[in-house]
Amino acid sequence: MLRKCVIGALLVALAILVGACKAGTGVSSTRSSEAVIATAYADAELTKQATFQTPPPTLVTPSPTPPLESPTPAMTVTPTPGQPVVTADYNAYVRPGPDESYGNLDFFLEGQRAFVEGRYENETNGTWWYIRRIDEGKDGWVWSGAVTLTGDASGIPILEAPPQ
Numbered sequence: 001m002l003r004k005c006v007i008g009a010l011l012v013a014l015a016i017l018v019g020a021c022k023a024g025t026g027v028s029s030t031r032s033s034e035a036v037i038a039t040a041y042a043d044a045e046l047t048k049q050a051t052f053q054t055p056p057p058t059l060v061t062p063s064p065t066p067p068l069e070s071p072t073p074a075m076t077v078t079p080t081p082g083q084p085v086v087t088a089d090y091n092a093y094v095r096p097g098p099d100e101s102y103g104n105l106d107f108f109l110e111g112q113r114a115f116v117e118g119r120y121e122n123e124t125n126g127t128w129w130y131i132r133r134i135d136e137g138k139d140g141w142v143w144s145g146a147v148t149l150t151g152d153a154s155g156i157p158i159l160e161a162p163p164q
Contacts, residue, residue, distance in 0.1 A: 084116040084151035086129055092146035094138055097162050098128030106138040108146070114139075116149065118159035130159055 094106040098120035108114065114131035120141070121127055127144040 084149055084153050084156055085113055085134075086116055086131060086142065086147035086149050087111065087113050088142075088147055090146060092142055094131070094140040094142055096140055097164060098122055098130075098141040099161070100125065100143075102141070102164060105140045108137065108142050112137070114142075116151075116153070116156055119153075119156045120159055120161055129156075 088108045088110050090110050092108045093104045094108050095102040096105050099122055108131070113134045114137075115134065116129045117132050117139075118130035119127055120130070125143065128141045129144055129147065129149070130140070131142055132139045
């Protein structure tokens with residue numbers, strides 16, 4: 001019995017919906033473009049006139065912070081008096097031996113400095129310095145034409161070229 005009542009109620013609701021759809025088909029509810037624009041302007045004007053209350057900023061009391069540790073100063077190596085130093089005039093290769101026939105070990109970048117630990121007189125392309133890096137980088141040989149030497153070069157020992 002309950003089932004018949006539910007089915008009946010659904011049929012009545014369906015009939016009402018179908019009737020409402022048919023009744024609205026003959027009426028047109030289009031608005032003119034002027035009416036749409038007027039409504040948009042009115043909405044914009046109301047938005048401009050609306051006042052928005054921005055709350056005042058909340059004061060925040062700073063939390064106690066521990067004092068910052070002062071950074072440890074970078075270790076700077078200063079040459080001892082009389083110890084020769086070279087400075088790269090331009091980017092140059094650091095090589096495992098005093099000649100261009102040795103491969104590239106690292107770069108000695110313009111402005112970098114290194115201590116001079118030895119020298120080699122190459123018959124074909126001149127003097128080569130064996131350097132110990134002050135800054136980061138690998139130690140090795142650099143051509144004297146790529147660097148500027150400061151300090152006394154008379155005490156620099158002459159070294160033998162390592163095997164290739």
